Amino acid sequence: QVQLVQSGAEVKKPGASVKISCKASGYIFSTYDISWVRQAPGQGLEWMGWISVYNDKTTYAQKLQGRVTMTTDTSTSTAYMELRSLRSDDTAVYYCARNYGEDYWGQGTLVTVSS
């Protein structure tokens, strides 16, 4: 069965970086894009961007440009999302989703940014 399993919770200081993994199984990894969505505590959803696993083409939300990098490792069927220069308002649960969220999502990774 299809699964997206994300890495565990992280606590970071302002200015640091975080890299979250999303390991896919149960399907051919290269045939679907991976999207990243985040949700601040008690807040709504924010689409961060996506990566084409096929050709590594990325599309990022403009507000995150320069701070976010999405990558994949096809040898391990794993997608990664790195966010740099963390601020307190980056505290959120980060989700990966297959393609554009139409079917499978990861369980979410809580990133807490606090001094």
Next chain:
Amino acid sequence: DVVMTQSPLSLPVTLGQPASISCRSSQSLVYSDGSTFLNWFQQRPGQSPRRLIYKVSNRDSGVPDRFSGSGSGTDFTLKISRVEAEDVGVYYCMQGTHWPYTFGQGTKLEIK
């Protein structure tokens, strides 16, 4: 960015009764090919989001037929014909026509 505005933000409903959520976009969601990329997501407590409806009115696989979507242009509606206990959660409309994709603020459905 396209602003998605939902109402109401809180929706107490009696079991077995209908429910309706409105979603308005700040600009038309009709894409150049004529498609309208308006989706509805459900997020149950403690769970990841789940898409229910895509392109305004198409139910995703496994979604009960008590859920229906309608609308056009900038005004959209999600309806639940008879609310069940498992429908408790937050519902989000989301537009996928203009980048960045954006969500509404969410409507919290609870059982009265």
